[in-house]
Structure formats: structure tokens, C-alpha cells
Amino acid sequence: MERIAEFEKVSYERFAADYREAGGEPVTDAALFAMYNAIRLPLRATSGSAGYDYYLPYPLRLAPGESAKVVTGIRARIAPGWVLLNVPKSGLGFKFRLQMDNTLGVIDSDYYGADNEGHIMAKLTNDGRAGRTVELAAGKAFMQGVFVPFGITTDDAADGVRSGGFGSTEKQ
Numbered sequence: 001m002e003r004i005a006e007f008e009k010v011s012y013e014r015f016a017a018d019y020r021e022a023g024g025e026p027v028t029d030a031a032l033f034a035m036y037n038a039i040r041l042p043l044r045a046t047s048g049s050a051g052y053d054y055y056l057p058y059p060l061r062l063a064p065g066e067s068a069k070v071v072t073g074i075r076a077r078i079a080p081g082w083v084l085l086n087v088p089k090s091g092l093g094f095k096f097r098l099q100m101d102n103t104l105g106v107i108d109s110d111y112y113g114a115d116n117e118g119h120i121m122a123k124l125t126n127d128g129r130a131g132r133t134v135e136l137a138a139g140k141a142f143m144q145g146v147f148v149p150f151g152i153t154t155d156d157a158a159d160g161v162r163s164g165g166f167g168s169t170e171k172q
Helices: 012-021 029-037 090-096 109-113
Strands: 005-009 052-055 060-062 067-078 082-088 098-100 105-108 120-126 134-136 141-149
Touching: 012 029, 012 067, 060 067, 060 120, 067 082, 067 105, 067 109, 067 141, 082 090, 082 098, 082 120, 090 098, 090 134, 105 109, 105 120, 105 141, 120 141
Parallel strands: none
Antiparallel strands: 005 067, 052 141, 060 134, 067 120, 082 105, 082 141, 098 120
16 A cells, blocks of 8 residues: 555644634633644554544534534645545444535645645534434544545646635636
8 A cells, every 4th residue: 555645733723713713612722722632633443444534623413404514623745646535434424314515525635735724624414314413522533534546637737726725726
């Protein structure tokens, strides 16, 4: 297997700003700093796992039909020619119909250098029809990412440069 990427934490300032913007539970600055310090980098559970588990930096509670933006505190330095695809943990999708609002999170290699430090976030919705609330503790795995190689067309002429984060390539 090729070693093509590295996970890192975003800066505390970026994490704090994005947490507050996402509407997370109000917390003290000290509690937010402790939350940041407890962030775990994504890991594979077994040597045969394709996916890297992302861990919640804070508790998450979603009643049926509710959505929340999860601020991970993570970014990924990815080699050119590779992409990181993020999806909910399969068990959470199976048990609760927990879904990502964009169905599949695509993290491009140039996202690392974006204005938002390449901060990986996920908007999740409890789409369950059984009336069950999703309650996950801080530190619980909630999403997994898989690195995948990709190709380009023979006549590709893309020369844009990313500056923003989510949705920025549509603005070019």
C-alpha cells in the first residue's frame, strides 16, 4: 500500500471559530480548549480496514429529522492524484439512517491549503423513521474516510487555484 496522506489538527483558532459558527453547544473558552486538545486523529481499526475512523470532539445528539454540522478539527495533507472520500460509519447508517447531507464528502488534495486550513467538517442528519434519537459521546467514531486514486481526461486543462473551503470551486 502507498503512503499518500497525513492527518493533522487544524489550529485552535480555526477549530474555535468553526465550532462557534456551526452553532455548537455554548461552552467556556477553557472547555473549548480542552475539547480541542482531546481531538484524536483518524485511525484505521484493523490492518485490513480501508476506512480511517473520525472521532467526535464533542457529544452529538440528533432527534429524528434533526441535522448538525460536525466540526472535526482535522485536515488532511493528500498527495496529488488522490482524493479522500468520507461517509458515515456504516453501523450508524444501518441503525439510525444517519446520513451526510451531501451524501459523500469529497476532500481534494488542494483543500489542505484552503483559507479555512482545509478543516474537514460533516453535516449529518438523523433520517431515521423509527423515532430513535442518535446519541453519541465525545470520542465515538462517527464517520470514516477512504483514500482513492483518481484520473483525469486526456484533454484536461484545469488551472484554477483553490482559496476557499466548501463550495469554493463553484465560485471560480
